[in-house]
Amino acid sequence: MKRRLIAPSILGADFANIGKAVDEIAASGADWIHMDVMDGNFVPPITFGAKMAVDLRGRTALPFDVHLMTRTPENHVPDFAAAGADYITFHLEAAIHAHRVAEGIHALGRKAGVSIVPSTPVSSLTSLLPFVDLVLVMTVNPGYGGQTCIRGCFSKVKELSRLRLAEGLGFLVSVDGGINEETAREAAAGADVLVTGSAFFTAADKAAFVEKLRG
Numbered sequence: 001m002k003r004r005l006i007a008p009s010i011l012g013a014d015f016a017n018i019g020k021a022v023d024e025i026a027a028s029g030a031d032w033i034h035m036d037v038m039d040g041n042f043v044p045p046i047t048f049g050a051k052m053a054v055d056l057r058g059r060t061a062l063p064f065d066v067h068l069m070t071r072t073p074e075n076h077v078p079d080f081a082a083a084g085a086d087y088i089t090f091h092l093e094a095a096i097h098a099h100r101v102a103e104g105i106h107a108l109g110r111k112a113g114v115s116i117v118p119s120t121p122v123s124s125l126t127s128l129l130p131f132v133d134l135v136l137v138m139t140v141n142p143g144y145g146g147q148t149c150i151r152g153c154f155s156k157v158k159e160l161s162r163l164r165l166a167e168g169l170g171f172l173v174s175v176d177g178g179i180n181e182e183t184a185r186e187a188a189a190g191a192d193v194l195v196t197g198s199a200f201f202t203a204a205d206k207a208a209f210v211e212k213l214r215g
Contacts (some may be wrong), residue, residue, distance in 0.1 A: 005193045006210050007065050008172070011047065011145045012197030016166030018052070021201070022059050028206040030097045032087075033194045034176070036145075037080075039070040042094050043143035043200035050076070053083035063087065065195075066113065067176070069142050070094065074101050089113030089174075090134050093120060094140040113174070114126070117142060119148050122159045132171050135160055136195075139187070142178030146198040147192035150180025154186050184213045 008030050013021030025033055030042075036054060038045040051154055062138035063086035073090035080088055085121035088105045092114050095101045105112035116125065118141060125135065137156045140147035141214055160173045174193035184194055194213050 002192060004188065004191065004214050005031040006202040006213050007034040007193055008144070008210075009036055009176070009195055009197040010052075010172055011036040011069075012199075014201075019056070019059060022062075023080060024201075024206055026060050026062055028200075029195040029208050030062070032193070033060065034061045034065045034067060034197075035085075036066050036142075036197075037070060037076065038143060041071045042091065043069045045143055050079035050083040053080060053167045054086055057084035062205070065089070065113075065174075065193075067113075067195075069096075074104055076129060077101070077105055077110075078108065081105070081110050085110055086109040087113050087134055089115050089134060091115050091117070091142075093117060096142070098128050099131055102128065115142075115176075116156070116202065118153050119185055121172075122156050122163070126163075127147045129163065129171060130171055134172045134174055136174040137191075138177050139175055139179070139183075142177075143189065147178055149183045151183070151186060153177075154189070157187060157190040160188075181209070181212050184215070188215050189214035 008025045038047040065087045066085040102112040111133040115136035139153040172192040175187040175191045176195035179196040180199035
């Protein structure tokens with residue numbers, strides 16, 4: 001069985017102490033640092049741009065898992081690639097030429113991910129799956145941390161896992177939205193990566209929390 005990866009999102013951190021938050025993620029034994037980039041257009045809020053990744057890159061060797069919740073994601077890919085992102089994930093709903101966006105990420109030497117919101121079916125991804133390294137299933141409507149998980153979305157995780165096996169593909173399946181000790185048990189069926197935000201940063205023992213999520 002593959003080791004499940006845990007990716008705390010700095011969206012759940014205190015932005016006044018973001019460097020400390022990254023140190024806490026590293027000390028917890030988590031695997032990746034998830035960065036939720038919001039543009040105030042594709043989703044209502046605005047978070048941060050590539051400078052955040054630039055400034056944090058020297059602080060940790062952990063992979064940066066950048067989630068672009070933006071219109072025209074291709075416009076932001078070069079900056080985040082240059083900033084040291086390892087995975088760059090864009091939304092299928094925001095990209096007119098999704099294959100071109102994925103190939104553009106690869107051309108810059110980064111792993112390409114694609115994400116779908118709760119209302120988008122897995123069937124819309126079928127033709128793109130051979131060209132991505134990660135599929136991110138949103139189990140909340142993107143834009144805000146601390147939301148309640150939409151459990152019905154976990155069926156997409158299982159569906160993607162079945163498709164990957166049937167087609168002999170190698171993409172990772174990631175889940176993001178309301179992931180805590182309880183919901184992680186459901187998400188674990190087929191998920192390779194669990195993104196967690198508020199639950200991680202409010203945990204009294206972050207290392208123990210990570211191990212519980214890892215299962």
